[in-house]
Amino acid sequence: MNFIARLGVVFYLFFFSVSIIAQNIWEGNTTPTYLELSEYLLRVSKSSDNVELYNMGKSDYGLPIYVCIVNGAKDSLQTFQKARNETTILINNAIHPGEPDGVNACLIWLDQILCTEDPLEEMPVVAFIPSFNVGGMINRSTNSRANQNGPEEYGFRGNAQNLDLNRDFIKMDSKNAFVFSKIFHGLDPDIFVDNHVSNGADYQYTLTYISSLSDRLPPSIRKITNESLLPSLEKDLAQNYGIDLFPYVDLKGQTPEGGIVSFNDLPRYSMGYTALFQSLSFTVETHMLKPFPQRVQATLAFMKALISWTAKHKKLIERSRLKARKSIAEAETYCFNYKSDGNADSILFKGFEHSFVRHHITGLNRLKYDTSAPYTRNIAHYKSFEATREVRIPRYYFVGRQEKDVIKRLKVNQVDMKKLKNDTVIQLGVFEVLDFEVSKRPYEGHFQLKNIKINYGERRVALKKGDVRIATNQQNASFIHAVLQPEAEDSYFSWNFFDSYLQQKEYFSSYVFIDKIEEILEKDDDLRKAYESKMEEDLDFRKSERAQLYFIYKGSPYFEKTVNILPVFFQY
Numbered sequence: 001m002n003f004i005a006r007l008g009v010v011f012y013l014f015f016f017s018v019s020i021i022a023q024n025i026w027e028g029n030t031t032p033t034y035l036e037l038s039e040y041l042l043r044v045s046k047s048s049d050n051v052e053l054y055n056m057g058k059s060d061y062g063l064p065i066y067v068c069i070v071n072g073a074k075d076s077l078q079t080f081q082k083a084r085n086e087t088t089i090l091i092n093n094a095i096h097p098g099e100p101d102g103v104n105a106c107l108i109w110l111d112q113i114l115c116t117e118d119p120l121e122e123m124p125v126v127a128f129i130p131s132f133n134v135g136g137m138i139n140r141s142t143n144s145r146a147n148q149n150g151p152e153e154y155g156f157r158g159n160a161q162n163l164d165l166n167r168d169f170i171k172m173d174s175k176n177a178f179v180f181s182k183i184f185h186g187l188d189p190d191i192f193v194d195n196h197v198s199n200g201a202d203y204q205y206t207l208t209y210i211s212s213l214s215d216r217l218p219p220s221i222r223k224i225t226n227e228s229l230l231p232s233l234e235k236d237l238a239q240n241y242g243i244d245l246f247p248y249v250d251l252k253g254q255t256p257e258g259g260i261v262s263f264n265d266l267p268r269y270s271m272g273y274t275a276l277f278q279s280l281s282f283t284v285e286t287h288m289l290k291p292f293p294q295r296v297q298a299t300l301a302f303m304k305a306l307i308s309w310t311a312k313h314k315k316l317i318e319r320s321r322l323k324a325r326k327s328i329a330e331a332e333t334y335c336f337n338y339k340s341d342g343n344a345d346s347i348l349f350k351g352f353e354h355s356f357v358r359h360h361i362t363g364l365n366r367l368k369y370d371t372s373a374p375y376t377r378n379i380a381h382y383k384s385f386e387a388t389r390e391v392r393i394p395r396y397y398f399v400g401r402q403e404k405d406v407i408k409r410l411k412v413n414q415v416d417m418k419k420l421k422n423d424t425v426i427q428l429g430v431f432e433v434l435d436f437e438v439s440k441r442p443y444e445g446h447f448q449l450k451n452i453k454i455n456y457g458e459r460r461v462a463l464k465k466g467d468v469r470i471a472t473n474q475q476n477a478s479f480i481h482a483v484l485q486p487e488a489e490d491s492y493f494s495w496n497f498f499d500s501y502l503q504q505k506e507y508f509s510s511y512v513f514i515d516k517i518e519e520i521l522e523k524d525d526d527l528r529k530a531y532e533s534k535m536e537e538d539l540d541f542r543k544s545e546r547a548q549l550y551f552i553y554k555g556s557p558y559f560e561k562t563v564n565i566l567p568v569f570f571q572y
Contacts (some may be wrong), residue, residue: 016201026107029292031100031151034063035139037130040107041068048114049074056186057179060160065179067187068106068125070113083125083187087314089307090189090279091128092180093269095166095196096533097137097155098145099205101286102195103130105299124310127187132176135160139383147199150292159304163193166194169273169442170483171495172409184274189281190317192274195299198285201256202369204350206290207237207298210248210263210283212275212513215337215385224316227451233302243302244350248285254367256351261340265446267482267490276479278324280317282306313514325475334386334481336488344380351375389487391456393472394570397484398428401466405494409483410468415476417468428461429570431486431493433502449494452487459561478500484568493566503565508553510546517549520556525557 026032032040045068052072055064072079093102106128113120131137137155144156159165159174168177184192198208200457211230214222237243251260263283265272271281284302286295310317348429353373356365399406401419410417432455439448470480486493521528534541541547553559 026104026111027293027296029152030151031292032107032153033140034131037107038064038066038525039127041119042111046112047530050114050120051110052076052079056183058175059134059179060175061138063125063134063138065132065134065183066130067183068110068128068130070110071120071123072125073230079125080186083127083189087124088189088311089124089186089191089193090184090187090274091126092132092192092194092302093129093131094131094137094155095194096157096164097131097133097139098148098157099195099197099273099296100154101292101299102128102284104296104460105195105303106130108296108300109303113336121355122529123307123389124190124295124312124314125187126307127183127189129180129183130247132180133165134176135163136422145197145288146529148197148288148294149290161445163444165267166270169270170267170492171444171446173445178412180270181561183348184277185412185414188277189274189279190321191306192271192279193281193303193306194270194283195419196283196285197288197295198248199250199288201288201541202289202352202354202371203245203247203256204352204374206242206287206294207243207302208246208248208285208287209302210265210271210285212265212271212336213262214280214383214384215387216335217275218278218327220320220323221280221328224320225314228313228316229280229309233305236305236308237301240305240527241298243298243301245302246349247347247381247383248283253353256349258380259344259382260347260349262381262383262385264385266340266477269395272490272570276482277476278321278328278478297439328474328477329473329479332393333390334393334485336482336485337388338385339385339388340382340424341384342382343384344382345384346378347377347381349379351379352376391483391485391487392410392572393477394572395431396470397470397472397480398461398463398569398571399468399470399484400466400567401468402564403497406483406497406548409492410470413476415470416474417470418471420463420465420467422464425460425462425464426571427458429572430457430459430461431455431568432457433486433493433566439544446496446555449496450489452491453493456485486566486568493568498566498568501562501566502564505562506560508549509556510549513549513553513558514545516556516558517552520552524555527552530555 041053050070052069052074054067056067057065059065069079073082093106094100101157131145136159139156140153142153163174165174165176168174170176203261211225215296223481234245237245248263250261250263267276268272284299286298352369353375354369354370357368359366434455435453436449482488483492485491
């Protein structure tokens, strides 16, 4: 046997042994540690021309976040260009490391792909993030997921900062979010999948899914998702894997009999964020009480069915995304803050009978599902949503140069911005904050603002050199509106980026200002009339010197004009 032949045998034996070891590990009731996962993928990437592993930046924990790319070009620049030019799927794993089904599924799939003799040319580019929440993956235990059936040991939901990273895609408090943005925009994936494990009710399904709210999607994305992709996945999984695919069971009441509601994928969530950029976006939710190996196989089956459909519909996907981006760039109005309209369809559901029985310790009735009593019956499915707000889309937004945190986030999300070259004064639209509510407890590190009321006004604005102008006729317009329209649920304003503008900085001393009010009222007839009217109508106002003075002060030239005015302006 010559040297080349011996080398081939050695390589085959090495790779075959790694493959066998991999399958034995990944198909059992264990999931790899961060170190085991990284080392394995590094070995595989070095041994295969079809697998590439890239360090995309450090996590909050200080260790790398990797992306593994299959069917690339074995060169980083060429691979990422190929991903952008060709059809690409991006899969995210371990954003909640206690839900590691996708980690194992991707490893099994990778092993199967490398062992097959089938050519990869027709397959899309497939990229997966092995472990997104590195800090949470390292924080392993056996008991943080009280409701879950395996694996034996797993990671923790929070990252090193105790943030839920699946709430961080807009506010971007973590390093992980910035790394994800780098991966996502570097690949511009046509399809995005985030792998999870459910909480909630008990039922027969191993595999459920969330797709983006249909009513919020551009027509072309809605059509391809509902008329082609989802029906194909349901058929493929049923026929080839014996798996029923069902929408995520988000209960309207306490049990499924009360109906289920489509999940509102706000931009804070991974799939809500990726949908803003016209990726066909999904979350996979395997059922917590099913055995871990069974859940892994269901996740694997979903991946295979999705990859198969994608390979057959590359041109359709491309056309749908291009149409969506064109329609978004040309839109005249922006709809947001979607709520269920209360209308329901009927959907066939496979559940378990339940009862409420007295618990011997608590002395109270508890919910108990009877897995020995399965049923199939129709339940209500509330999947129709409508926008509660609609606004005219400006031609431009303007953001003050001092808002460095906002501009940084716009930049990493590939928003096209132009810096003003000179100071200028121009008539612009302004967002004046009239009212809002503040959450009573911190949520993901923020006292988020809700039920925001804005007056859309107009005034002369002094723009400065270095302020940025953002045209809205660009493909990332959905993201721009989502973060800059202050009333939107996940706007930068709602996440406290502009709180300082809600505080008045200058005030007056009553004994000084009272000597100025006669002159002020003489010069401003409208203010005088408004003051006199309020004096006639409001008894409490007549009795309060401070209230009267503040009323005049607020209408006078002395009152600061920037209070409650956001540093984001617009132009129609």
